[in-house]
Amino acid sequence: MCKPLQVKVFRFNPESDVAPKFDDFEVPVFDNMAVLDVVIHIQNYLDRSLSFRFSCRIGMCGSCAMYVNGRARLACRTQVSSLKTRDITIMPLPNFPIIRDLVVDMEPFFDKWKKIKPYYVPKRELDEPVTVQPNSNEREFIDDMLDCISCGCCYSACSMVATNKDYLGPAALNRAYTLIADKRDAIRVERLKVVDRSYGVWRCHTQFNCAEVCPKNIVPTRSIQNLKRRCVLKKFGIFK
Amino acid sequence: MEVLKADILILGAGGAGLFAALHAYDRNPRLKVVVATKGLIGKGGCSRMVQGGLNVVLNEKDSLENHFQDTLKGGGFINNQELAWTLVSDAPKAVHELEVKVGCFFDRGEDGKIHQKPFAGQSFDRTVHVADLTGIQLISRMTDQIYARNIQVLEETRGLDLLSSKDGHRIVGALLSDIRTGEIFVVNAKVTIVATGGCASMYKISAPSFDKTGDGMAICFRAGAEFVDMEMVQFHPTGLVAGRSRLNGSLLEEGLRGSGARLYNGLGERFMERYDPVRLERSTRDRVARSSFMEIMAGRGTENNAVYLDASHLGAEFVEQKFPGMVERVKDIGKDLAREKVEVTPTAHYQMGGVRIDTHCQSNLKGLLVCGEDAGGVHGANRLGGNGICDSTVYGRRAGDVAAALASEEDIHPYQETEAERMRMGWLRPFLRESGENVYEIRDEIEDLMWEKAGLLRTGNKLTEAAERLDYFLEKIDSANVAHRYLAHYNMEWNNIIDVTNLITVCRMVVNSARCREESRGAHYREDFPETDNEKWLINIYQTKGEGFHLNLTQKPVALNRFRRDDIEDRFFEKVKKK
Numbered sequence: 164m165c166k167p168l169q170v171k172v173f174r175f176n177p178e179s180d181v182a183p184k185f186d187d188f189e190v191p192v193f194d195n196m197a198v199l200d201v202v203i204h205i206q207n208y209l210d211r212s213l214s215f216r217f218s219c220r221i222g223m224c225g226s227c228a229m230y231v232n233g234r235a236r237l238a239c240r241t242q243v244s245s246l247k248t249r250d251i252t253i254m255p256l257p258n259f260p261i262i263r264d265l266v267v268d269m270e271p272f273f274d275k276w277k278k279i280k281p282y283y284v285p286k287r288e289l290d291e292p293v294t295v296q297p298n299s300n301e302r303e304f305i306d307d308m309l310d311c312i313s314c315g316c317c318y319s320a321c322s323m324v325a326t327n328k329d330y331l332g333p334a335a336l337n338r339a340y341t342l343i344a345d346k347r348d349a350i351r352v353e354r355l356k357v358v359d360r361s362y363g364v365w366r367c368h369t370q371f372n373c374a375e376v377c378p379k380n381i382v383p384t385r386s387i388q389n390l391k392r393r394c395v396l397k398k399f400g401i402f403k
Numbered sequence: 404m405e406v407l408k409a410d411i412l413i414l415g416a417g418g419a420g421l422f423a424a425l426h427a428y429d430r431n432p433r434l435k436v437v438v439a440t441k442g443l444i445g446k447g448g449c450s451r452m453v454q455g456g457l458n459v460v461l462n463e464k465d466s467l468e469n470h471f472q473d474t475l476k477g478g479g480f481i482n483n484q485e486l487a488w489t490l491v492s493d494a495p496k497a498v499h500e501l502e503v504k505v506g507c508f509f510d511r512g513e514d515g516k517i518h519q520k521p522f523a524g525q526s527f528d529r530t531v532h533v534a535d536l537t538g539i540q541l542i543s544r545m546t547d548q549i550y551a552r553n554i555q556v557l558e559e560t561r562g563l564d565l566l567s568s569k570d571g572h573r574i575v576g577a578l579l580s581d582i583r584t585g586e587i588f589v590v591n592a593k594v595t596i597v598a599t600g601g602c603a604s605m606y607k608i609s610a611p612s613f614d615k616t617g618d619g620m621a622i623c624f625r626a627g628a629e630f631v632d633m634e635m636v637q638f639h640p641t642g643l644v645a646g647r648s649r650l651n652g653s654l655l656e657e658g659l660r661g662s663g664a665r666l667y668n669g670l671g672e673r674f675m676e677r678y679d680p681v682r683l684e685r686s687t688r689d690r691v692a693r694s695s696f697m698e699i700m701a702g703r704g705t706e707n708n709a710v711y712l713d714a715s716h717l718g719a720e721f722v723e724q725k726f727p728g729m730v731e732r733v734k735d736i737g738k739d740l741a742r743e744k745v746e747v748t749p750t751a752h753y754q755m756g757g758v759r760i761d762t763h764c765q766s767n768l769k770g771l772l773v774c775g776e777d778a779g780g781v782h783g784a785n786r787l788g789g790n791g792i793c794d795s796t797v798y799g800r801r802a803g804d805v806a807a808a809l810a811s812e813e814d815i816h817p818y819q820e821t822e823a824e825r826m827r828m829g830w831l832r833p834f835l836r837e838s839g840e841n842v843y844e845i846r847d848e849i850e851d852l853m854w855e856k857a858g859l860l861r862t863g864n865k866l867t868e869a870a871e872r873l874d875y876f877l878e879k880i881d882s883a884n885v886a887h888r889y890l891a892h893y894n895m896e897w898n899n900i901i902d903v904t905n906l907i908t909v910c911r912m913v914v915n916s917a918r919c920r921e922e923s924r925g926a927h928y929r930e931d932f933p934e935t936d937n938e939k940w941l942i943n944i945y946q947t948k949g950e951g952f953h954l955n956l957t958q959k960p961v962a963l964n965r966f967r968r969d970d971i972e973d974r975f976f977e978k979v980k981k982k
């Protein structure tokens with residue numbers, strides 16, 4: 164029951180190391196322990212040179228995504244008990260450059276996020292909050308998809324991102340959908356043009372890897388399908 | 404040292420920092436605005452973690468006067484009334500802008516209009532929200548707007564100290580460190596805005612994000628800023644109990660109590676009946692938190708030193724629909740919020756005190772504006788739930804506007820290079836030592852000390868002891884070393900040493916001020932002076948840095964300029980009138 168965890172942690176300093184390595188640690192377990200608690204324990208008490216990133220520790224900021232036992236997850240929202248094993252391997256998120264150890268450079272992810280013009284541009288005539296009946300279909304499923312915390316889990320799990328460095332990827336496309344389906348927005352057509360490219364929605368092969376790992380239960384694939392439909396409508400001049 | 408020149412430098416990218424940047428830029432897009440943040444942009448700080456929502460008067464049956472009165476009542480009437488009035492009267496503008504310009508979409512009610520939910524301590528349901536995880540939407544959308552503008556963002560870059568002009572008369576930027584490289588550099592700016600979100604993370608059980616360690620306050624203190632009412636630290640009544648996990652102390656939002664969730668002690672008694680029979684669990688945070696703590700201290704808590712929060716009688720479906728984020732969080736510790744009672748404890752949450760500002764966010768130092776949690780005075784002795792992010796957005800906007808106006812007319816003043824160099828060498832000292840103190844041990848000790856001696860129940864003796872220990876820790880942290888001396892690159896340990904240095908600086912102000920206030924009011928409770936004393940203590944306590952480690956302390960009567968003493972009909976005041 165109280166046997167310690169055997170933890171393997173990926174170590175790499177691109178400034179000085181030729182190649183990455185793994186360090187082994189034995190970590191005592193306690194109740195409600197999350198993977199974040201594991202790396203904090205290691206950093207505070209076993210090896211003070213370890214680096215990782217976190218902030219909110221409650222799954223709201225999306226800073227602490229790591230690749231834990233073969234899957235992208237939020238360290239703070241992954242209970243050790245849910246891994247169902249004492250052996251834990253912690254690596255940085257795949258598909259991102261490494262800054263040090265478990266800290267990755269999120270820039271490629273946010274560069275693509277910026278490409279889809281992620282900012283809302285209000286329609287000129289809208290100067291008051293719109294009235295929307297909660298049970299109307301007006302917001303489609305935008306509100307569910309707005310919960311994205313830009314953690315990068317989906318991006319790291321997408322095989323199309325891995326093989327195509329230009330592919331916008333699930334999170335940016337999901338953000339694009341939430342704006343393109345938002346009737347208040349003024350540049351929906353312009354934005355649709357950005358995603359209607361070979362490196363945009365058409366690269367997605369609908370395999371749902373992104374949805375499987377999303378800690379917020381977002382299904383980017385569904386947003387992407389909706390964008391594809393709108394791209395077709397645009398082609399026939401029906402999307403305005 | 405590398406030097407970057409800017410018109411406006413903003414430290415912090417929570418609600419206050421981001422709104423300041425957007426407003427400054429929109430006022431004058433020719434200005435060079437630089438935002439430095441300790442985390443990734445849009446990810447650090449507590450604005451991101453706002454769950455419940457934001458207070459604003461939107462309904463015609465509500466009024467600014469009501470919101471103002473609630474804010475003062477909640478604050479034990481030592482709020483700066485001009486700041487509180489500005490808060491409530493600007494809030495509708497801030498919310499309007501968030502929806503219409505920034506692109507947030509607040510939850511709607513049956514009538515299709517923005518929904519407002521009940522929060523504790525309020526005479527009207529006025530909290531706007533996005534389900535129970537409001538901050539994600541607010542901060543994500545503001546960050547997206549930053550991308551639409553030519554604003555320079557320095558991520559994972561922390562402010563270390565403010566720099567002064569050659570004549571010493573104004574603040575002209577800051578010394579910063581790039582966490583990724585360990586490089587220390589200068590931003591020389593016309594106007595500097597500090598918005599690093601205060602801290603309450605000096606307590607063993609606390610709710611804020613990890614990156615909030617009182618940096619901004621400590622930085623302003625060292626530069627000579629004046630602080631107000633630093634003893635006022637808010638404890639939120641419903642922090643999750645999760646043992647040694649970092650989840651411990653994370654919040655279960657106020658809307659639960661607002662909707663009727665109840666608190667029970669270990670004996671199954673609904674103890675709020677004894678402490679506030681009228682408002683019960685919907686009483687203000689200070690009272691509910693203190694009542695829970697007293698139950699626990701009296702041995703009537705649960706075996707984990709907690710009390711129970713019970714929302715199950717509200718109906719599982721209702722709880723799951725209205726509080727999905729809370730349900731999910733509680734699930735992480737293997738409990739079901741919708742169907743069973745959950746253990747909760749008071750958790751350190753928010754710093755009401757802070758840098759003294761006026762309604763234009765101007766501090767006592769020229770060139771230095773402060774907004775959000777780093778500033779003090781708005782909330783008095785206790786902040787109402789929903790007034791925090793309201794404060795950050797209202798005053799963030801103001802700081803941006805004021806900074807743009809100042810920067811448009813001001814020239815850039817050079818900084819004192821020797822001062823900057825001295826500061827840099829000071830921060831680098833932990834690398835120069837072969838051995839020294841361990842920062843993690845010091846941090847644990849401080850958190851315990853503050854919890855036990857300067858927490859929910861204080862006495863003069865405990866505070867004196869705390870003050871002495873803090874002076875000792877200040878010396879101790881000064882000889883901390885980093886284990887890996889040749890690794891400046893994303894060195895968490897080094898950053899922790901800086902964090903703890905700042906924490907101690909802020910703790911000293913909290914304790915010193917708490918020792919001075921010999922009465923109980925709002926969040927500040929003295930077992931040796933349990934009464935609220937309006938004859939003597941309608942007073943604000945100010946502090947500045949003195950010689951060496953000394954703290955200068957002054958007291959001034961609260962300016963009762965809008966709400967005068969006779970107008971206030973709170974219970975405390977009835978007593979005074981009867982006399």
Ligand SMILES: Cc1cc2nc3c(=O)[nH]c(=O)nc-3n(C[C@H](O)[C@H](O)[C@H](O)COP(=O)(O)OP(=O)(O)OC[C@H]3O[C@@H](n4cnc5c(N)ncnc54)[C@H](O)[C@@H]3O)c2cc1C
Binds near residue numbers: 416418419448618792
């Ligand atoms: C869990 C939780 C829930 C809350 N819920 C509510 C609620 O429902 N309603 C409400 O009104 N209030 C709520 N609050 C309070 C509210 O979050 C704060 O009042 C508000 O967000 C403070 O905003 P800010 O912009 O001042 O600081 P923050 O949002 O905390 O931002 C601080 C910023 O400064 C950065 N920073 C820190 N140090 C440095 C440095 N040295 N250099 C540069 N940058 C630095 C941080 O990385 C961050 O970007 C909640 C707080 C918490 C912790």
Ligand code: SF4
Binds near residue numbers: 317334377379
């Ligand atoms: S869609 Fe999900 S996995 Fe992807 S960035 Fe957003 S929250 Fe993370």
Ligand code: SF4
Binds near residue numbers: 320333383387
């Ligand atoms: S569904 Fe599309 S976006 Fe999601 S992982 Fe697969 S290819 Fe990538």
Ligand code: FES
Binds near residue numbers: 217219237240
């Ligand atoms: S630390 Fe914020 S999501 Fe994990």
